Amino acid sequence: MVRIGIIGVGGIAGFHIHELLNQKEARITAICDIDEEKLRRVGDRLDIPEEYRFADYRDLIACAQVDAVEICTPNYLHIPMAIDAAKAGKPVEVEKPLGADYGNADELLAVLEEKQLPGMMCFSYRFRPAVRYAKRLLEKGLLGEIINANVAYLKSSAFWEGRRLDWRFVKEYAGSGVLGDLGVHLIDMTSFLLGDFKRVYAMEKTVVKERQRLDSNEWAKVETDDITAFIAELENDVFVNFLVTRCAIGNENTILYEIYGTNGVIQFNLNTPDELKVCIGEVDKETDGLHTIKVPARYGANQEECFVKAALGEKPEYYPDIREGAKCQKVVDALLKSAKERVPVEL
Ligand SMILES: NC(=O)c1ccc[n+]([C@@H]2O[C@H](COP(=O)([O-])OP(=O)(O)OC[C@H]3O[C@@H](n4cnc5c(N)ncnc54)[C@H](O)[C@@H]3O)[C@@H](O)[C@H]2O)c1
Known part of the structure; x- marks a missing residue:
């Protein structure tokens, strides 16, 4: 216990x-x-x-x-x-x-x-069946050589009616806006599925520029990004483009991930976390048949169960170690530097 x-x-x-x-x-x-x-x-x-x-x-x-x-x-x-x-x-x-x-x-x-x-x-999304099954298919080499990936995290939370200047909009408390909040999930998923980051180049902007303070009706500046777009080159020369936004009306919480390899494609949308769209191998490629598969239930995992097991001395499969959190933080910091200085940054 x-x-x-x-x-x-x-x-x-x-x-x-x-x-x-x-x-x-x-x-x-x-x-x-x-x-x-x-x-x-x-x-x-x-x-x-x-x-x-x-x-x-x-x-x-x-x-x-x-x-x-x-x-x-x-x-x-x-x-x-x-x-x-x-x-x-x-x-x-x-x-x-x-x-x-x-x-x-x-x-x-x-x-x-x-x-x-x-x-x-x-890194909660690592526990979704689609992500873990994609990892398994990639480990088996079914996609051939990975070429590139296309990734997005879309929310509309910048436009929540009456949303005030909570800690997420203050640099000192949050560090960044959607980049650290949502983008870090994509950064972890990318390291997890595809490999370590080598170089990044980012652009960011704040769309809702002022909000009322929590404790008064005074308006104050929003200091963190509402939208960040970036490209990354991984150590294995795979390149990935990312879009992270809280200004995507119509999206409560959408994560899209597409991986393109020489022998196939995997796509998922985590609003249906137990499904993958795939086009893998000769037959699929020949018929250009991207089709949906249901991920076997055993691939799902539970974040809290994982921590409890780790605290009891086990090392659960695909355990998101804090060391990986530190690596992702280095990527976030590099992206902030890149966006600020408008230059590519090496990890
Ligand atoms: N894994 C995910 O998908 C996910 C989703 C949402 C939030 N988060 C993360 O969870 C963290 C909290 O986010 P949230 O949305 O719950 O924020 P929140 O503001 O709703 O909750 C934070 C809580 O911390 C308390 N707090 C602040 N300073 C404290 C202190 N010194 N000692 C004790 N308590 C203190 C606040 O009073 C508040 O109750 C953030 O780091 C956020 O990025 C992760």
Whole structure:
């Protein structure tokens, strides 16, 4: 049994809690948030005793009822909180992106290494059946030599009615806008499926330039990107073009991924996470037959189950290690530099 403490019980923590409640080998024993109301609401719902509801994350980490820690706070807090959890000898799961920037990521990796602890990134889309099955087909070499990929993450959340200047629009807290928020999923998926990044070139823009502050009606500048487009060259010479946007009206949350090889094509849209479109091999190619296949159910996996297993000492297949989170963060930082200086940046 793993006793889990969650730091930050806002939006995404709801997903963690829902999934953890279905895990036989885990129990949520403590929570932390600086927002008293959320702490009370979530604490009451989960029946967490008052003494295990913390306002200071260091108290949750030190709590003897907590074996492992999940970090669901805004980006700039991830690395310092994860370092403290690791120093206390507790396995840690960190929401993406790893940080607002690379910052002290090396220290985090060193502490995890020294203590031989599991550290997991919440690259949630890696657990979707379509992504894992695509990985399996690629591992078998069925697409031949990979030539290029075309990738998009489309949301319309920049246009949510009345949306205010929450932390996602402030550079100090978020590091970047859609790039770190949504793009990092695509960056991880690309490293996972196709290979490491070698060189990137990015353009970004902010479409909704001002928003009202959370605590007053005063208008303030949005400091992070609403849309980023970039191209990347991977170590294996595959090139990939990316579009990441929260200004795509008509798309609540759409991820599109297309991989082109010398012997075939794989496409998926994660709105149907158990389907792939494929055109592979002689017969398909000859008839130009891109067709839909259902991914066998056994290819799906569960993020929270994966962390619980890792905390119990297992190494689940396709486990998203924090080291991979650090590599993705280097790509995000390189893209920010590229967009700012309007030059290609080497990794
Ligand atoms: N894996 C995914 O697909 C996915 C999806 C959504 C969000 N996220 C990530 O999850 C993280 C949180 O996002 P969210 O949408 O839940 O944000 P949110 O604002 O809804 O929740 C963050 C919570 O952290 C709390 N918090 C802030 N500072 C704190 C501190 N010092 N100590 C304790 N609690 C503190 C806030 O009060 C809030 O309740 C972000 O890093 C985001 O990128 C990941």
